Amino acid sequence: MYIPFDELPPHARLWIYQASRPLTEAEQTEIKPLLQRFATEWSSHGKGLQASASLLHDRFLVLANNEAETSASGCSIDASVRFVRELEEQLGISFFDRSQLAFLNKGEVETVAMGELKNKVATGDINENTLYFDTLVNNYGELQQAWPKPAGSSWLSRYF
Known part of the structure; x- marks a missing residue:
């Protein structure tokens, strides 16, 4: 279940991915509906997560889940990583370079x-x-x- 990013509770768990370069306005326009769709469909063991996603400062992709409702399992976290990897391929950008x-x-x-x-x-x-x-x-x-x-x-x- 999608929840708007600014309505997340303070305890909502985050995963922050830093892009290797700033995202253009066109890329952000392309990504935003994909983020909302992913958050809407994101689930753990068949149960929908109360999730959200956002792009911040033209550089950071943030996925979030209200763990008080449903915790993200290893499989659901793996699904989020696959989603971010797909975005990398689509945009020709890295979200996993920690250097x-x-x-x-x-x-x-x-x-x-x-x-x-x-x-x-x-x-x-x-x-x-x-x-x-x-x-x-x-x-x-x-x-x-x-x-x-x-x-x-x-x-x-x-x-x-």
Whole structure:
């Protein structure tokens, strides 16, 4: 069962996929109905999930499920991964490259390769107050309250 993204309860579980490049308006227009259809049809052991999906900041695909209603099973999570992989093929984009970190810089999403992070910290381009899009956020409440969040408040704190 589809639920509008902004009506998700704070405890709703999230899966965040970061695109390897910004999505164009045309791509977003193409993807949005596919996201809604997937969320509508997404199920666990034959029972529909109370699910939603959204594109945020032209870069992040977010799938969500209200776990208080029905928990996502391993099979349903596998189905969501297959869906995202199909989008990758359709768009010629990657949603599974974890080697790029995303930061908010002057209102724009900027990506930094993991291998460049220490250098960016050393030069001051990234500091503990730089806003970071932590794809490890796992519930809607946290997304609403602290996303992006200061890098020093994330797993990146060890670099400062």
